[in-house]
């Protein structure tokens with residue numbers, strides 16, 4: 001999978017900017033204002049503003065007790081103590097704090113120790129910027145997220161509900177067609193029989209054919225109209 005954002009500094013890197021301290025997270029170069037979505041469900045443990053060079057930052061504690069750290073944000077969209085679901089918007093990337101260019105600093109704490117977040121890199125990439133994935137009628141990413149928030153349903157629920165509605169509609173349409181074919185068949189046969197009695201050549205033959213045709217249509221639709 002191609003990376004959306006370039007890794008500009010690896011975990012454990014020794015770089016001049018940190019005065020000899022090793023890098024306790026991963027940096028992803030991205031334009032200022034890139035949407036950042038949480039990679040996990042959990043609670044907003046801390047929102048910081050320029051503590052330890054992190055600039056504006058968010059700490060999210062997930063269900064396993066691990067803490068994900070998002071740093072150098074331009075804008076934070078969550079409050080301390082708030083519950084967070086996977087994919088929720090937590091803020092926008094920026095260049096705040098001790099930073100030499102717009103990027104996201106992503107850190108991970110396991111048992112209160114900084115851990116290598118590299119295994120989460122693909123997930124962080126996925127939830128940064130526009131979220132790729134299934135779409136409904138071309139609606140995807142943040143727009144899909146807004147629809148989910150507005151309707152209170154997840155993407156999967158919306159898709160299955162749409163499927164149910166379409167299937168219900170097809171059933172209704174098939175029932176109407178079934179009834180119509182039955183009606184047309186009966187009326188048509190009656191009309192042709194009357195015309196046959198009245199002297200129309202082939203009237204009886206056509207009525208028989210119409211009856212067979214309507215029976216075939218009803219048989220075909222029968223399965224769908226159950």
Ligand SMILES: [Zn+2]
Pocket residue numbers: 009023025026027104105106
């Ligand atoms: Zn960093």
